[in-house]
Amino acid sequence: xxxxxxxxxxxxxxxxxxDTNSLFLTEELNGIGIEVVxxxxxxxxxxxxxEAFRDxxxxxxxVIASGGLGPTEDDLTRETVADLLGRxxxxxxxxxxxxxxxFRSMGREMPAVNVRQAxxxxxxxxxENPRGTAPGLWIEDSGHSIVLLPGPPRELKPLFRExxxxxxxxxxxxxxxxxxxxxxxxxxxxxxxxxxxxIYSRYPEVHTTILAAPGETQIHLRLWTDDAQHAKETLDxxxxxxxxxxxxxxxxxxxxxxxxxxxxxxxxxxxxxSAAESCTGGLLAQRLTSIAxxxxxxxxxxxxxxxxxxxxWADVPAEMILAKGxxxxxxxxxxxxxxxxxxxxxxxxxxxxxxxxxxxSEEKPVGTVHVAVSFAGGVKERGARFPGDxxxxxxxxxxxxxxxxxxxxxxxxxxxxxxxxxxxxxxxx
Amino acid sequence: xxxxxxxxxxxxxxxxxxDTNSLFLTEELNGIGIEVVxxxxxxxxxxxxxEAFRDxxxxxxxVIASGGLGPTEDDLTRETVADLLGRxxxxxxxxxxxxxxxFRSMGREMPAVNVRQAxxxxxxxxxENPRGTAPGLWIEDSGHSIVLLPGPPRELKPLFRExxxxxxxxxxxxxxxxxxxxxxxxxxxxxxxxxxxxIYSRYPEVHTTILAAPGETQIHLRLWTDDAQHAKETLDxxxxxxxxxxxxxxxxxxxxxxxxxxxxxxxxxxxxxSAAESCTGGLLAQRLTSIAxxxxxxxxxxxxxxxxxxxxWADVPAEMILAKGxxxxxxxxxxxxxxxxxxxxxxxxxxxxxxxxxxxSEEKPVGTVHVAVSFAGGVKERGARFPGDxxxxxxxxxxxxxxxxxxxxxxxxxxxxxxxxxxxxxxxx
Numbered sequence: 001x002x003x004x005x006x007x008x009x010x011x012x013x014x015x016x017x018x019d020t021n022s023l024f025l026t027e028e029l030n031g032i033g034i035e036v037v038x039x040x041x042x043x044x045x046x047x048x049x050x051e052a053f054r055d056x057x058x059x060x061x062x063v064i065a066s067g068g069l070g071p072t073e074d075d076l077t078r079e080t081v082a083d084l085l086g087r088x089x090x091x092x093x094x095x096x097x098x099x100x101x102x103f104r105s106m107g108r109e110m111p112a113v114n115v116r117q118a119x120x121x122x123x124x125x126x127x128e129n130p131r132g133t134a135p136g137l138w139i140e141d142s143g144h145s146i147v148l149l150p151g152p153p154r155e156l157k158p159l160f161r162e163x164x165x166x167x168x169x170x171x172x173x174x175x176x177x178x179x180x181x182x183x184x185x186x187x188x189x190x191x192x193x194x195x196x197x198x199i200y201s202r203y204p205e206v207h208t209t210i211l212a213a214p215g216e217t218q219i220h221l222r223l224w225t226d227d228a229q230h231a232k233e234t235l236d237x238x239x240x241x242x243x244x245x246x247x248x249x250x251x252x253x254x255x256x257x258x259x260x261x262x263x264x265x266x267x268x269x270x271x272x273x274s275a276a277e278s279c280t281g282g283l284l285a286q287r288l289t290s291i292a293x294x295x296x297x298x299x300x301x302x303x304x305x306x307x308x309x310x311x312x313w314a315d316v317p318a319e320m321i322l323a324k325g326x327x328x329x330x331x332x333x334x335x336x337x338x339x340x341x342x343x344x345x346x347x348x349x350x351x352x353x354x355x356x357x358x359x360x361s362e363e364k365p366v367g368t369v370h371v372a373v374s375f376a377g378g379v380k381e382r383g384a385r386f387p388g389d390x391x392x393x394x395x396x397x398x399x400x401x402x403x404x405x406x407x408x409x410x411x412x413x414x415x416x417x418x419x420x421x422x423x424x425x426x427x428x429x
Numbered sequence: 430x431x432x433x434x435x436x437x438x439x440x441x442x443x444x445x446x447x448d449t450n451s452l453f454l455t456e457e458l459n460g461i462g463i464e465v466v467x468x469x470x471x472x473x474x475x476x477x478x479x480e481a482f483r484d485x486x487x488x489x490x491x492v493i494a495s496g497g498l499g500p501t502e503d504d505l506t507r508e509t510v511a512d513l514l515g516r517x518x519x520x521x522x523x524x525x526x527x528x529x530x531x532f533r534s535m536g537r538e539m540p541a542v543n544v545r546q547a548x549x550x551x552x553x554x555x556x557e558n559p560r561g562t563a564p565g566l567w568i569e570d571s572g573h574s575i576v577l578l579p580g581p582p583r584e585l586k587p588l589f590r591e592x593x594x595x596x597x598x599x600x601x602x603x604x605x606x607x608x609x610x611x612x613x614x615x616x617x618x619x620x621x622x623x624x625x626x627x628i629y630s631r632y633p634e635v636h637t638t639i640l641a642a643p644g645e646t647q648i649h650l651r652l653w654t655d656d657a658q659h660a661k662e663t664l665d666x667x668x669x670x671x672x673x674x675x676x677x678x679x680x681x682x683x684x685x686x687x688x689x690x691x692x693x694x695x696x697x698x699x700x701x702x703s704a705a706e707s708c709t710g711g712l713l714a715q716r717l718t719s720i721a722x723x724x725x726x727x728x729x730x731x732x733x734x735x736x737x738x739x740x741x742w743a744d745v746p747a748e749m750i751l752a753k754g755x756x757x758x759x760x761x762x763x764x765x766x767x768x769x770x771x772x773x774x775x776x777x778x779x780x781x782x783x784x785x786x787x788x789x790s791e792e793k794p795v796g797t798v799h800v801a802v803s804f805a806g807g808v809k810e811r812g813a814r815f816p817g818d819x820x821x822x823x824x825x826x827x828x829x830x831x832x833x834x835x836x837x838x839x840x841x842x843x844x845x846x847x848x849x850x851x852x853x854x855x856x857x858x
Contacts, residue, residue, distance in 0.1 A: 011638075013455065013468065014455065014459075015453070015459065018447055018448075018451075020447065023444050027444035030444065036442050037442065038470065038477065038481070039442065039470040040467065040469050042466075043466060043467075051488075052467070055484065189500070189501065190501070190542050191540060193501045194542065197502070209439050209473070209503060210501055210503070211440050211446075212581070220440065220443070275732075277711075280715075281711075281715050282706075282710075282711030282718065285714075286714075286715045289711065290710070292785070292786050292819055294734075295735070295788075298732075298734055299738065300731065300732050300738040301731070302729065302732070302742070303711065303718070303727075303731070305718065305723075305724050305728060306724070306728050306729060309728065313729070313731070343738065357721050358721065359724075388560070388583065389583055390719070391583075
């Protein structure tokens with residue numbers, strides 16, 4: 001079953017406000033197998049609004065609209081839909097009494113304008129809204145369903161869950177959306193596409209989307225079917241093939257972010273981590289500590305922007321900076337080893353690079369980044385030249401550092417990481 | 430002139446992604462007097478996409494689309510629009526060479542799929558995109574203009590400003606939108622509303638919006654007129670009244686973020702800064718270094734999550750932590766003073782708090798935050814109990830710390846900050 005969402009309100013056509021209700025509605029609809037094929041935002045204008053409803057009803061059997069049910073003159077959804085379907089608007093006394101009682105309970109009299117909210121198109125079903133004055137409406141018309149919901153999210157969400165969802169569930173059977181999300185880092189969108197195209201093109205029933213984000217590529221697989229077993233087997237099969245094609249570049253198959261994956265590995269291994277950052281300016285520490293409970297694995301970090309602080313805080317030899325430059329593999333390794341030693345953590349991460357826009361040279365252009373991870377048995381490093389602006393380069397640098405930690409764990413077995421975890425956690429106050 | 434915006438991409442019809450480009454586009458279009466009358470989100474489906482363009486072109490003379498210009502099979506905007514207008518797609522060798530060179534500069538070969546990005550509908554004008562591989566396209570058709578833009582905001586925004594805006598400005602004249610944005614921190618939405626309602630309600634021709642964001646409240650003033658002088662005088666008058674009503678709570682009247690305001694003050698005063706963060710985990714350092722040229726004022730910072738590191742890196746006495754608790758005014762001050770002394774910066778910032786969800790107590794619930802700023806003449810501190818989740822609390826904490834720095838400068842005159850700037854900058858390697 002397919003649906004369209006119409007968000008009504010001129011304020012949603014300004015630079016300040018987005019229609020966010022549609023995210024909630026999409027999630028709920030997808031969950032019961034209804035696909036959203038279009039979203040429209042339209043202002044409080046009778047003609048434009050009427051056109052939007054008419055076009056949507058020509059395309060899909062279910063139209064869900066939010067907003068425009070208020071008491072004022074620019075709330076036109078009720079009138080427009082009644083007009084479009086050629087139905088009269090009738091005053092519903094039960095709603096009117098409810099609205100009057102609601103105002104009374106706040107010690108106020110109902111303003112005359114609110115009578116509009118008690119008007120219902122002939123044959124329309126009322127969806128009670130105990131959190132606001134405007135009820136929702138459900139209207140059936142020649143095999144199509146039109147659902148009108150109030151705009152405020154705190155009214156719309158419970159109303160949808162309590163009254164719309166059960167009605168929808170009764171009329172659809174079977175077909176559900178089955179979804180997988182695979183997240184990849186260190187491989188661009190086109191390279192991912194090249195590697196997996198031969199796989200997913202064999203499954204025309206599965207809708208595959210490849211999304212580029214800074215420092216990662218996401219693959220979404222969506223399969224609509226009433227056969228859950230078939231869906232599971234098909235999607236599992238595709239994911240297994242993706243794993244072969246993309247090897248260790250896949251970092252998550254369940255929606256987790258790279259910092260969540262790394263955090264979980266650290267926790268499982270009872271390992272701790274510290275960071276000495278230059279170009280990322282604290283971004284790595286911020287990402288590692290964005291997760292609840294991060295104090296169990298993240299001990300501390302330094303942002304050593306100046307060369308002097310690289311020496312003071314992470315024991316990077318001043319001569320090394322002079323000889324190799326602050327942005328070099330050697331300094332990244334020294335930062336990682338220095339901070340690990342200083343903090344006494346299982347792992348130490350070092351990042352140095354040129355985020356730009358200034359500071360680049362022919363030999364080391366903007367985007368040059370070196371990261372290193374130090375551990376009991378040695379050190380791993382990686383270098384790259386990232387495209388993009390300052391923000392994007394910093395993000396990609398933090399992403400690469402997290403990935404080196406992830407890959408280190410991947411190839412060191414479940415017990416390797418925690419070797420000196422006891423030692424390091426005993427050092428914590 | 431009226432326009433519609435079409436956002437292309439199946440990912441924008443999932444519960445995961447919103448089309449945010451349309452906010453930027455709306456603001457820019459409004460700025461030159463073009464009204465956005467509808468926004469549509471449509472998936473990567475040739476028929477639905479074609480229908481969306483056809484309908485929009487039937488309604489308005491200007492259609493701006495974002496997305497679907499990527500190299501992969503599900504990027505269909507180019508092909509669909511060419512089909513709809515009955516134009517052939519031709520390979521443009523200049524674009525092809527540009528894309529190849531871009532890959533070469535990153536040390537990689539261009540994947541074969543990227544050839545698609547060099548295809549241009551007959552008669553289409555190329556909008557160069559130095560920040561990505563896909564160029565934008567401008568197509569004229571029977572009095573209508575169709576503008577196709579790449580989806581990534583960091584490509585779309587500059588491309589729009591540099592290449593689309595000048596072309597649009599040449600064809601329109603007259604009414605312009607005049608806009609002011611006032612940003613406030615440390616005062617909630619309803620308090621701001623209460624203070625400024627008596628002012629803005631006197632100007633019915635000005636559209637006033639008050640928006641709440643974590644750690645700040647924004648006031649937008651919009652006035653549509655062809656009389657620039659009248660607009661300037663009216664808006665200046667309102668802003669002057671707001672300044673009286675909101676006093677030092679206004680931190681920006683030109684769209685600058687709080688970190689940009691603080692960065693500019695530091696630069697103007699030739700002052701430097703360092704940070705010792707606990708609950709914000711590097712967020713303050715990351716924000717201060719997100720600005721190009723930040724190495725001139727940001728020397729370094731530490732993220733001392735563990736109590737031991739608060740002592741090791743910022744000389745917070747272990748007895749003080751024991752007596753007052755790690756989350757206390759005293760420890761915030763000690764962190765600020767300790768890091769300033771260690772780094773030799775003009776200012777030192779200390780932040781400690783409980784970001785949650787765990788770690789709260791009756792006496793110090795989740796959301797409790799203390800910040801302090803140390804300077805040559807003394808120290809300033811501020812405490813708060815913030816509502817919201819972990820991410821929001823961390824953001825508000827970093828916002829409060831930046832605000833204490835801003836207010837310190839505000840009341841210390843233009844020369845006060847740089848007192849020992851010479852000393853601190855001589856300490857940098």
